[in-house]
Amino acid sequence: MRQLGHKWSQATVWSVEKGERPLRLTEALSLVGVLNTQISVLVADPNAVAVNRRAELERLQTEIERLTFESEKKRSASQGLEHELGVLAGEVSQIDMRLARLVTRRNLLAHQESPPDGFD
Numbered sequence: 001m002r003q004l005g006h007k008w009s010q011a012t013v014w015s016v017e018k019g020e021r022p023l024r025l026t027e028a029l030s031l032v033g034v035l036n037t038q039i040s041v042l043v044a045d046p047n048a049v050a051v052n053r054r055a056e057l058e059r060l061q062t063e064i065e066r067l068t069f070e071s072e073k074k075r076s077a078s079q080g081l082e083h084e085l086g087v088l089a090g091e092v093s094q095i096d097m098r099l100a101r102l103v104t105r106r107n108l109l110a111h112q113e114s115p116p117d118g119f120d
Contacts, residue, residue, distance in 0.1 A: 001027070001030060001031065001034060004030045004033075004034070005030075006026075006027055006030060008027075023042070028042055028043075
C-alpha cells in the first residue's frame, strides 16, 4: 500500500482488519488491486462471505471428485489399450518375421539357375 502512496504501517493494517479504523475509498480501491479481488469482497457481510466460501468449497470438492473418477476411468481404459497394443505389436512382429522368411525363400528360388536343356 505504501508503494501506491498510502501511509500505511503494520499497525494500520491491524486497525483496518479489526474494524478499529475505517477504510477510505481510495484505500479500498488500491487494496482491491493489491489483493487482486473485487470491491464487493471488501464490503461484504462476513457471514455471507463464509456461506459463499463454503458453497464454493463444496462445488470445488464435487468437481475434484468428478474429475478424479473420470481420470481413474480413463487411466484404466488406457492401461487396457496399452496391453492390447502390446499384444498387437507382438502379432505384427511375428507376421513380419514370417514375411521376411517367405521373401527370402522366394528370392532364393527366383535366383536359382534352371537345369541345362535336356537335363529334365
